Amino acid sequence: MGYENSDGEHPSVVLADVSRRPEINAQIIVFANEKGGVGKSTLAFHTTIALARAGHKVLAIDLDRRQGSFSRALDNRQATARSLGIELPSPKHFVLEHQSGAMMMQEIARVGRGCTKIVIDLPGHDSPIARRAIAMAHKLITPVNATFVDLDSIAHFNPATMQYSNMGRFTETVSQLQELKQGTDLPKTDWVLVKNRMRRNEKKQLDRFNLAIEQLPQKLGLRLASGLSERVSYRDLFMFGLTHADCIQLPEMDGVRVHKSADMDRLINELDFGDPPADLAPLPPVKARKPARTMARYRQSLRTHIGAKEHVTTSR
Template identity: 40%
Template structure:
């Protein structure tokens, strides 16, 4: 969205438990640590997971006297489309990226955010339950029968965006909680997602694996990318940190020059 030149990265999924807010926070911190100018906006005024995550981070900085990058962030209030437009203009001023975390429900504000996105990220768990959000699958052949309501919703918002300013929304479906052992169900889900991507028009990238560490980081508001400077990076965290870096790289966000050094 051409507001102050900021690139809007909107994380959206109507199904809870997909790791949406965790992925959004790690993306924000990853970009900030790479020297990019980042802000964050939480549209979920009930759960406030992104907002609370970054509030916890600010408290850790105060309590432990550590030097952690802390992006400017807000929780949208009031929850209206005009308030969203105002917040985007304010938080986007002088920044390269604005990370927006939407609630796990369908409302006018979430739809407006999707239509405003430059990069739209839909995290899904690697299962047919989550896949059903964007496409219905035949129970015997596991072939895609038709796109689901959410894919149609995204299609409608992308058309609105095209009519508004001629721009396109880069829709990325991010496969979270990938298992580290190849399995038949994982292959079937992967094949179905790939088929849907061709029919509906999104890119598919690998996301974050199923790791306990992500749940443990929330109370302190820290990310995998902070552990080394805090002296807490273990061998088991190295692979997780690498998959995070690869995920952010796969988003293919605009670069000022050269490669993104995460």
Template identity: 25%
Template sequence: MNAKKSSLVVVWGNAKGGVGKSTLALHFALQCMYEKLSVACFDIDGDQGTLFRSIENRKQYCQQQNLSLPVPEIVRFCPSTYSTVDMAKQALDACLEMHQHVDLLVIDTQGSDTLLGRYVHQKARVLVSPITESPLDLDLFVNISQIQDQSHLTLPFGSYANMVWEQRVAKASQSKEHLEWVVVRNRVNHQISRTQVHIEKILKSLSPRIGFHLGPSIGDRCIFRELFSYGLTVMDKDGLTTLAHITARQEIRSLTQYILSLLKKVNTHSDIRRTT
């Protein structure tokens, strides 16, 4: 007998744009499909539509090149079409319910703090937050403006960390489910700098305090950006055999396995697939 389960939700979120959420969300979704999981993607920043356009470009590229590549279902959700936040929430819930036939729901959020974005964070079983080596990104997690006055171990939380904490509490009170949070250092420069070492040190010390996992990092590689506009990923290109391309594929696989291992941890079933 098949045991029906709800689709597991992975949300890619940060209160700042330009950190690589859409690119990594696409790579994660496609790697999951290559691992025989069914996936539906939601672009909650539908007014900008970065993830949506990339997947549509993937469909078009496959048709033009007569290729048979995995393509996830994609929903473009435009919050601006709803007159109230409550209406947007209800519409989003209906969309998510319509896609409960897949194993994973991958949601790409807006690069800003919005009421709908906060609601989406509550939906996550695993939240993934990319962060670059910019101090501006770090400031969303901990208030580094006071770093000269006190140890980073006692610095007040930044705005995004506070928001995630609030949504964790709300999720736990409503569903008794725990939200696993993964922070991913993205676009890591291959030449180690003092800033890079400093930020990594702070993130490692903040991990147990704020309550996030520091996941596998992703290097700064132009191949990600070059392929993204076509809706392609480093997993699609078997002919890419340079060391940089092989390393890029391994980084995505490592990050994907890390996230999937957390999903298995929070799932009440042994298999994250929707039917067993």
């Protein structure tokens, strides 16, 4: 099989670079797709917080230094915790500014000491650092919206028969790395294609999309999972760095009905991150310090954002 990459770097070079780095004693979870706008950062953020809330010690790495959506959501979370005077389960995190394999491993060792899960969010394009993260991944999570435009980087289909035709460019990269990883000490990657932002009212389009995508586990050796539905509340909560599960426990939020999202519970179960830590302790109640004027204003802003668009309710 011939290998070709945009910068001429052979996959064996990527694997050789990764293989000579020190072993990482943590599960590496990579969110990647060369198509932008498919919800990578949103899913990475919600997954990271779900793992932190479950008691895992998590390191979050944003490799999209230009957009920085993942790290900004985590910064927003820290700002919310400070503004409300509360503790929120959160990961350690950093943006990798100098993007080389050596620097990534150095920062993981420096910042991620003791972490059991490492969540990496990649930019929506191919790059040497992206290929190194994919090569390291125990789990590779690829979100895709229910359109054939978004599916194009994964696979191509015959428009007349809707049968699988050939790999997309992103899949070629993943497959080349997976093939060459066989026989090495690098971990086998569990590749999960996440059907994200499903709009139930677009039944005809969704049926055609499902007919196509359900061929991919057999053709490409991946598995399918359901992501987050298209809901305003996910986007509104971004600026506060919160998830639905956080909102349930926020103190002094009278008048706002908040229910945990079934979407996220289902996705975490389907992704199967293994058993929770043996020493897991229940999350303590979220208690705020005596609210100052700033805290009251912040709560009012959060209450307005949740209530003005839609209640944060469970999807069915």
